Amino acid sequence: MEKIKKTEEQWRAELTPEQYHVLREKGTERPFTGEYDHVFDPGTYHCAGCGAELFSSDAKYDSGCGWPAFSAPAGGDAVDEETDTSFGMVRTEVMCAACGGHLGHVFPDGPHPTGIRYCINSAALRLEEE
Numbered sequence: 001m002e003k004i005k006k007t008e009e010q011w012r013a014e015l016t017p018e019q020y021h022v023l024r025e026k027g028t029e030r031p032f033t034g035e036y037d038h039v040f041d042p043g044t045y046h047c048a049g050c051g052a053e054l055f056s057s058d059a060k061y062d063s064g065c066g067w068p069a070f071s072a073p074a075g076g077d078a079v080d081e082e083t084d085t086s087f088g089m090v091r092t093e094v095m096c097a098a099c100g101g102h103l104g105h106v107f108p109d110g111p112h113p114t115g116i117r118y119c120i121n122s123a124a125l126r127l128e129e130e
């Protein structure tokens with residue numbers, strides 16, 4: 001897949017400060033504050049940075065962790081995953097495969113058949129309701 005490349009100035013102009021902080025600076029929104037934490041309307045979650053399809057509402061569940069949680073991405077190549085050792089922890093970072101924007105982290109403690117919890121910042125997502 002061809003990566004979307006923009007300068008930091010372009011991203012800064014297109015995104016809200018919070019979206020920029022999460023997507024481009026690998027920030028994390030405060031728990032229980034995100035727009036989609038407790039939204040379960042049917043639809044598709046797109047990348048707030050580039051519009052790529054990332055998650056389906058079918059995979060979304062309430063993990064109680066304070067951020068939107070998904071059991072699987074919308075497609076096998078929708079997200080990239082990489083080991084993140086910042087803050088003295090070993091975690092797996094989740095990024096939009098299309099633009100490289102930081103979305104959140106993935107943890108192996110999900111309750112669903114996949115056993116996977118994609119813990120994603122609301123600021124990195126845009127829901128298109130069905």
Ligand SMILES: [Zn+2]
Nearest residue numbers: 047050096099
């Ligand atoms: Zn993207």
